[in-house]
Amino acid sequence: MTPPLFLVDALPSGDSLDLTGDEGRHAARVRRIGAGEVVEIGDGSGVVLTCTVAAVLPEGLRLTVTARRSAPVPAPRVAVVQALPKGERAELAVEVMTELGVDEIVPWAASRSVTQWHGSRGEKALDKWRRTAREAAKQSRRPWVPTVAPLATTAEVAARIRAASGALVLHESASTPLVSAALPADGDLLLVVGPEGGVAEDELARFAIAGALAVRMGEPVLRTSTAGAAALAALSVRLGRWS
Numbered sequence: 001m002t003p004p005l006f007l008v009d010a011l012p013s014g015d016s017l018d019l020t021g022d023e024g025r026h027a028a029r030v031r032r033i034g035a036g037e038v039v040e041i042g043d044g045s046g047v048v049l050t051c052t053v054a055a056v057l058p059e060g061l062r063l064t065v066t067a068r069r070s071a072p073v074p075a076p077r078v079a080v081v082q083a084l085p086k087g088e089r090a091e092l093a094v095e096v097m098t099e100l101g102v103d104e105i106v107p108w109a110a111s112r113s114v115t116q117w118h119g120s121r122g123e124k125a126l127d128k129w130r131r132t133a134r135e136a137a138k139q140s141r142r143p144w145v146p147t148v149a150p151l152a153t154t155a156e157v158a159a160r161i162r163a164a165s166g167a168l169v170l171h172e173s174a175s176t177p178l179v180s181a182a183l184p185a186d187g188d189l190l191l192v193v194g195p196e197g198g199v200a201e202d203e204l205a206r207f208a209i210a211g212a213l214a215v216r217m218g219e220p221v222l223r224t225s226t227a228g229a230a231a232l233a234a235l236s237v238r239l240g241r242w243s
Helices: 021-030 089-099 119-139 154-163 201-210 224-238
Strands: 005-007 016-019 038-042 047-057 060-070 077-083 104-108 166-170 188-193 213-216
Touching: 005 021, 005 119, 016 021, 016 038, 016 047, 021 047, 021 060, 038 060, 077 089, 077 154, 077 224, 089 104, 089 119, 089 224, 104 119, 104 154, 154 188, 154 201, 166 201, 166 224, 188 224, 201 213
Parallel strands: 005 038, 077 104, 077 188, 166 188, 166 213
Antiparallel strands: 016 060, 038 047, 047 060
16 A cells, blocks of 8 residues: 655655644544654655654654655646536545546636636635645645646636647537547647536637637536546546556
8 A cells, every 4th residue: 555645835855854733633643653654745746755754743743754756747737627516516526636637627617607606705615626636636645736726717718728739628519539639748738628508609619719629528428527537537548647
């Protein structure tokens, strides 16, 4: 079994550190990690330290660094533009996409999205998405915590499509299968996932003009909270991430 991963804001340059705060308390009190066990400490930006527990402290762990590694930025980066799902399905989508390797999640206020983010409600929802991504990255032992961007409008999504190396829009009526769509070798690959009611025709046309290709995954029409995860799994195989 791989060692548990804990995330901190900044990593030390020396050969020892104290894991304290929420992460330290969770490691010592909840996980009951003891002296001699191995843990990993990451900064969420690709650097991971392998450490041995030297001592259990009242508020955490004292660690000795035994190895340091840096994970390169994935190429291409896969960013998912996720139309806002309803209720708890939003956190489910963020959690599973993080576990499956998404590099960035862009919440999208699609015209057919039932859920809307306004004012403090939107700020709280965005913060929850970010916390969910961080926890899912820890659970799946990911050296990179995916970025969760601010809420995007349709115009902003179109601008991101124009700037990306490649862009795909999931659509059940598309003629091109996802498994055969051309993929870029580097830069950003943007994947657009519509709301439960589907991507509106004017949005689809706008994205096509910006350079996106509509693709389908198969016969079943998936919910917005699972479509992104299914597409990510297929893309991970094609991009060699799971080789």
